[in-house]
Amino acid sequence: MRRVNYGTVGIVGLGLIGGSVGLRLREAGVASRVIGFDTSEEARRTALSRGCVDRTFETLNRLADADILVIAVPPNSVVPCLVDADVFCKVNCIVTDTSSVKAHIVHWTETYPLSFGPRFVGGHPMAGAEKGGPDNARPDLFEGRAWILTPIEKTDRGALEAIKSLVASLGANPIVLSPEEHDRHAAVLSHLPHALAGLLAQLGSNLVHPEAAGPSWHDLTRVAGSDPELWAGIFRTNRAQVVSALEDLEYLLTELKRAVDADQHQALVEFFENSRIAKAGWER
């Protein structure tokens, strides 16, 4: 059987995601070399000492040897990073990112003349943790998780297959969606939960004994502690889809409030039955 070899993998951004990608690649032994760049010296040091990378560099252009470049920076920094990478990367370099918002990045690559344009494959691992940074990187962070890929018409099929394979090597399940469909999924499946966790947490803080909460409360507010700057950026970048998801939620919420207020037994039973059926649907 042919042994998979991703050559030299360059990781831009040595945080939770970038660090975990490196850890897993090195553990699996599927790359000849894993090299990394981060603007933070501390992140570089931690990533190196934790074994996320073979070597780190202080400037992005030192990743010029990369056969695959994984851009694992916050959503707003992806585009500047792609422009920088375009200056130095090899003629056959395949590039992917891990940003949680896709349409604005992918559509930008359609108009800007990137040398690796057809070899850019937008991606988003549906994984994460409450605490970020390379300290919290784990080789099994992506195990069993979906990793959405958003190729477009001009995307090179070979590049897509290579990234699909890379993602599978990281333990994730690749799912192909259009950039817009991805952003709608992300708004409902990830951005809305973060909004609701925050809203609930704020409502709870008005109580005398918020510590009286049971397990359902802790489940629903766990992600309320996420990084404010990062999440403000994510919401802004996925503005249209987030607003649309919040509107859908508002509509259902008002309906539910009416049913409670009007003491409609049957409507309430149906609400909880529909919830149960919905949940059972994706747990099949």
Place this chain on the structure above:
Amino acid sequence: MRRVNYGTVGIVGLGLIGGSVGLRLREAGVASRVIGFDTSEEARRTALSRGCVDRTFETLNRLADADILVIAVPPNSVVPCLVDADVFCKVNCIVTDTSSVKAHIVHWTETYPLSFGPRFVGGHPMAGAEKGGPDNARPDLFEGRAWILTPIEKTDRGALEAIKSLVASLGANPIVLSPEEHDRHAAVLSHLPHALAGLLAQLGSNLVHPEAAGPSWHDLTRVAGSDPELWAGIFRTNRAQVVSALEDLEYLLTELKRAVDADQHQALVEFFENSRIAKAGWER
């Protein structure tokens, strides 16, 4: 040191809560006898075979020997159960319930001439599990959880102390609140999370790949599978407080939606910062 002895404890309703109370009491050896009643033959059989009780009975009045009666039935059944118990219970019997809504029950006991009126202590363990029934009962269900008690002016102090001690024997932390304050806490800390889990689940079921969801989604929708009849009943019984909590949520949600729609960076950062601060507040 004096050894605590709750005498004969009678449990009405051998579900998840009643079953777990019995399991823990028998494990701790703090009751001379634990006897139970349930209208369902299957629940009685399961509770007995799992060791939740020493003996079960087919009629409620066979619990006449109880020194402490724990009413662990759905919110709407508590009042009829108290009326029935009043016919047979001993002159010094202390009665408590575990219903998730308190004001309507406690205020009913103020007007109805129950013989054990002053010895009734409303209670609510802030614990639970996705799956109910005596099959899922666990002796550690209440470990480290809050158990809210809602005495009123006429409540006998000795009875309150006895139930506080009982609750602590079950591993829980007793917290005393007025019935109204309890219901407000329950609406925000428990009923709202169940509403939101259901709303999110329903929004997710419209997606092509809901299985792409990451950990935050699974956290927020875990309780969406709860029993529809039970939860419709809980919402109806705590109607005013649930409506008020849903209104507060609606208000914050509309504010957040406006900030996203208007692309207000600072307002979004503040939203996530306030969420983080709120969460840190009760985790102190």
